[in-house]
Amino acid sequence: MIIKDKGRKDAGFLQLSNYIWNGALEDSEEELPPFIIRHNVEGFTPEAVAEEFKERYNNRRYRGKNANAMHHLMLSWHPDDNEQLTDDMAEDMAYTFLENYASDALGYGTIHRNKEHVHVHLMVSNTT
DSSP states (O other): OEEEEEEEOSOOHHHHHHHHHHHHHTTOOOSSOSOOEEESOOOOSHHHHHHHHHHHHHTOSOOOTTOOSEEEEEEEOOGGGTTTOOHHHHHHHHHHHHHHHOTTSOEEEEEEOSSSSOEEEEEEEOOO
16 A cells, blocks of 8 residues: 655645545446545535535644644555455455554545545644
């Protein structure tokens, strides 16, 4: 598994939460993503989650000039793993990652199978 982190300075929480949700539905007939990662998050929809992230961002203690508003992380697996990697396995790995990487942060994400390789997109809040 490869982990990529794109720190984002802008507070485009709704844009990213929509991207995460809609990407899971690309090339799918389903109305809901296979699973939704909700780590310290109450909301389910992209709009509700964006509001929680915005509230956390507005109430943060550290307000450095160059601080990230959030992190956009991707957990990616090799294409050879596509057949063996189940949604349950990807979900478990994403939750384990969040518990170890950002236990107190907000986390939201889901799986995307719209590329050659399976990957999970995660939106993670910055410092509190």
